[in-house]
Amino acid sequence: MDKREKHRILMVSDFFYPNFGGVENHIYYISQCLIKLGHKVVVMTHAYKNRSGVRYMTGGLKVYYVPWRPFLMQNTLPTFYGTLPIVRTVLVREKISLVHGHQAFSTLCHEALMHARTMGYKVVFTDHSLYGFADVGSIHMNKVLQFTLADVSQAICVSHTSKENTVLRSGLPPEKVFVIPNAVDTAVFKPAPKRLGNHEIVIVVISRLVYRKGADLLVEVIPEVCHLHPNVRFIVGGDGPKRVRLEEMREKHSLQDRVDMLGAVPHSKVQSVLITGHIFLNSSLTEAFCIAILEAASCGLLTVSTRVGGVPEVLPGDMVVLAEPDPSDMVLAITKAINLLPQIDPQSMHNRMKKLYSWHDVARRTVIVYDCALRCSNQDLLERLPRYLSCGSWAGKLFCLLMILDYLFWLLLKLWQPDMDIEVALDVHLTSSQHGEGTWDSIEDGSSK
Known part of the structure; x- marks a missing residue:
């Protein structure tokens, strides 16, 4: 000392x-x-x-x-x-x-x-x-x-x-x-012991379901992505006033088997949710710095995020795909991320995060x-x-x-x-x-x- x-x-x-x-x-x-x-x-x-x-x-x-x-x-x-x-x-x-x-x-x-x-x-x-x-x-x-x-x-x-x-x-x-x-606490946010297969692509969203976090964007993006990619499934964790809109979207497009709504996720359970996915999706409309992106990257997930606020400063370019806060551009970014998945090594990404960010x-x-x-x-x-x-x-x-x-x-x-x-x-x-x-x-x- x-x-x-x-x-x-x-x-x-x-x-x-x-x-x-x-x-x-x-x-x-x-x-x-x-x-x-x-x-x-x-x-x-x-x-x-x-x-x-x-x-x-x-x-x-x-x-x-x-x-x-x-x-x-x-x-x-x-x-x-x-x-x-x-x-x-x-x-x-x-x-x-x-x-x-x-x-x-x-x-x-x-x-x-x-x-x-x-x-x-x-x-x-x-x-x-x-x-x-x-x-x-x-x-x-x-x-x-x-x-x-x-x-x-x-x-x-x-x-x-x-x-x-x-x-x-x-x-x-x-x-x-x-x-x-x-x-990010890299001792807590670690990748899954066994690498996930790519036969089904799981996209994880963990966020407060409010306007500022882009919940309205998710309502438009999720159905389009599910239509373009039949092997994609979404896991949505979080609660808020916009949750009703997401549930209505799921009912309207009959996506009950492809969009799991988890509700509020305690922080102690976030890592166990993240390691079930391949891609982390952040749809914020404004963000000074997004810790959720760090947690996802530390768990080995490729991130797709809106290009807002301080988000472009958070991760290196090969660990994140950025998009404008527009539904069509976000769909294109998710498609790009799906194509990049075979090149992603979760453990290597985790090791890089340990060097980049430390409390x-x-x-x-x-x-x-x-x-x-x-x-x-x-x-x-x-x-x-x-x-x-x-x-x-x-x-x-x-x-x-x-x-x-x-x-x-x-x-x-x-x-x-x-x-x-x-x-x-x-x-x-x-x-x-x-x-x-x-x-x-x-x-x-x-x-x-």
């Missing part, structure tokens, strides 16, 4: 286990790798059903499930100042040195970063998504992001396309934004960002306010008012309960043999190992 300073990091996001997705996987895996590097990591998220309070996960990862309930798309209701007491308590209790927020969608992330800056902590933000500039929702979200990133220490994006998007949306100086891609490498690069953030100069409120004023003629004044009020509430909170009255938590230390004891079962049920 190196002699560099060890950090005490608070990861904050509305998106974490038991919910499953790319952001959730990213936070979990990078936290585990940071713990193995000797850093302390604590996760803060909102409560999920009956999961509230403090839980321990694999490797001693401590998770605060704050008793806030989601109200829309797993996001908590914006309170601005309602989360200040509990954020302060966690920061002081765990002796945190740096706060790392994830996902622009997350209300809890934005509020925690705001409170952390008020209290003088260095903050890092990771953006996992792409946004537009024209629709009402994007305009609103971009303004919120501009407010949050106005005083952020450093930012991370998962692709170069995502970096360009984030810089344009937030006005953040490009030199403060690092590009660190996602990764340990992601963690090491993230530590460099933390080091840069902690070297940033400390500034008081008056020195920081001009950054918020630059966010717009009226928005800048509003943002300054929000920060001034947050500062005053923090001072009142310190008078009511001084830092010394907050009990400091004991650190959990694991031996090296204990680091590997946890399993996916401990992640899903929240039990400690």
Whole structure:
């Protein structure tokens, strides 16, 4: 283990286990790798059903499930100042040195970063998504992001396309934004022990069945592919509002025996689904970086994907066939992929993925960002306010008012309960043999190992 300073990091996001997705996987895996590097990591998220309070996960990862309930798309209701007491308590209790927020969608992330800056902590933000500039929702979200990133220490994006998007949306100086891609756990996502035959071609889709993930494209693509290739069968894993359309398509074209609808697939079961297929199909309409593509490639599947966002950056050209988000072009790409299958060696593809993507490498690069953030100069409120004023003629004044009020509430909170009255938590230390004891079962049920 190196002699560099060890950090005490608070990861904050509305998106974490038991919910499953790319952001959730990213936070979990990078936290585990940071713990193995000797850093302390604590996760803060909102409560999920009956999961509230403090839980321990694999490797001693401590998770605060704050008793806030989601109200829309797993996001908590914006309170601005309602989360200040509990954020302060966690920061002081765990002796945190740096706060790392994830996902622009997350209300809890934005509020925690705001409170952390008020209290003088260095903050890092990771953006996992792409946004537009024209629709009402994007305009609103971009303004919120501009407010949050106005005083952020450093930012991370998962692709170069995502970096360009984030810089344009937030006005953040490009030199403060690092590009660190996602990764894949190649120890979990391994090819099938025995290579599948090509007499029946199985195309796997595992995705949330929503508009942004291109579920409407699948409704048009699947019947055409089944018509052109009688030996092709589809396995569709995932759930969402667009599932009804896919089921109607299957009934309309009498494809019940050629399209299997699995519903929601737990992450622990994804590998067992992937290894039953030859081709992985991603139909997203927008994507900053697609971890599902990495998982499929690590399992030895040839990928067919829409050419959107950061997807072209993810895999080498001989491991993916790209298409425009258009049904006819996607059908052509799938046909091309079927013809390329005899040249694909799943084990060779898996070995290449082990060299290309590693969560340990992601963690090491993230530590460099933390080091840069902690070297940033400390500034008081008056020195920081001009950054918020630059966010717009009226928005800048509003943002300054929000920060001034947050500062005053923090001072009142310190008078009511001084830092010394907050009990400091004991650190959990694991031996090296204990680091590997946890399993996916401990992640899903929240039990400690």
